[in-house]
Amino acid sequence: MQLFVAAKYGGEFPATVINRILRTPAAKIATSLVSGLLSLVGKSDSTGYYLVREAKD
Amino acid sequence: MPNRLKSDPWFTSRRGRILDVGCGGGELLAEFKKAGWDTLGLEPFCEESPLAKGLGVEIIKVSFEEAKLAPAQFDIVIMTHVLEHLHEPLTALRKAADVLVPGGMIYVEVPNLDSLSFRVFRSRWAQVDAPRHLSHFTLRTMVKLSGFAGLKLWRKVMVFAKH
Numbered sequence: 001m002q003l004f005v006a007a008k009y010g011g012e013f014p015a016t017v018i019n020r021i022l023r024t025p026a027a028k029i030a031t032s033l034v035s036g037l038l039s040l041v042g043k044s045d046s047t048g049y050y051l052v053r054e055a056k057d
Numbered sequence: 058m059p060n061r062l063k064s065d066p067w068f069t070s071r072r073g074r075i076l077d078v079g080c081g082g083g084e085l086l087a088e089f090k091k092a093g094w095d096t097l098g099l100e101p102f103c104e105e106s107p108l109a110k111g112l113g114v115e116i117i118k119v120s121f122e123e124a125k126l127a128p129a130q131f132d133i134v135i136m137t138h139v140l141e142h143l144h145e146p147l148t149a150l151r152k153a154a155d156v157l158v159p160g161g162m163i164y165v166e167v168p169n170l171d172s173l174s175f176r177v178f179r180s181r182w183a184q185v186d187a188p189r190h191l192s193h194f195t196l197r198t199m200v201k202l203s204g205f206a207g208l209k210l211w212r213k214v215m216v217f218a219k220h
Contacts (some may be wrong), residue, residue: 014099038173040215043174043215044170044216046172047166047168047194047216047218048216050067050210050211051150051154051165051210052162052208053207055064056100
């Protein structure tokens with residue numbers, strides 16, 4: 001399989017091919033939708049925290 | 058400027074002094090400067106002075122741990138994807154709290170250990186990234202850590218972008 005991919009895509013690894021697919025408009029829309037859903041339920045990959053100093057007594 | 062900060066009324070409604078810890082090339086600071094903020098960046102790995110590049114923001118080539126900063130001088134401290142790289146995240150948060158003016162705020166962004174990706178991929182999750190990432194946080198541990206630093210969680214936001 002890798003030999004086939006290498007021959008067809010000029011020696012690139014399959015991961016590069018997958019990356020190409022992920023860069024297509026349809027894949028971008030799909031990943032944005034998934035990211036949005038994950039954000040809504042608090043499950044996205046990164047979190048931002050706004051921290052304030054507690055008032056001293 | 059990331060959209061979440063650019064559109065946030067807390068940022069857009071005021072001006073002051075801002076410190077970006079681990080500011081990279083200073084692009085975010087340049088946006089704040091354009092919006093009228095007084096800016097300073099710390100970046101131990103910066104190659105070239107952004108002043109020389111024309112961004113017009115001051116960046117000191119030093120780590121946050123080693124930086125000599127006077128207390129109570131910044132309205133905002135930004136630490137985007139910094140804490141997870143540090144050996145002593147609590148010490149860093151305490152230092153960030155110390156340089157804040159009363160009523161100031163720290164914006165911390167870190168990988169989310171509560172994320173679906175971590176639940177699925179576990180040790181293969183890209184954000185585990187050992188040994189570059191030394192600590193990871195959930196909402197619960199961040200609340201605890203910030204409490205130890207004399208800070209209180211005001212707001213939490215989910216972040217789209219990957220780092």
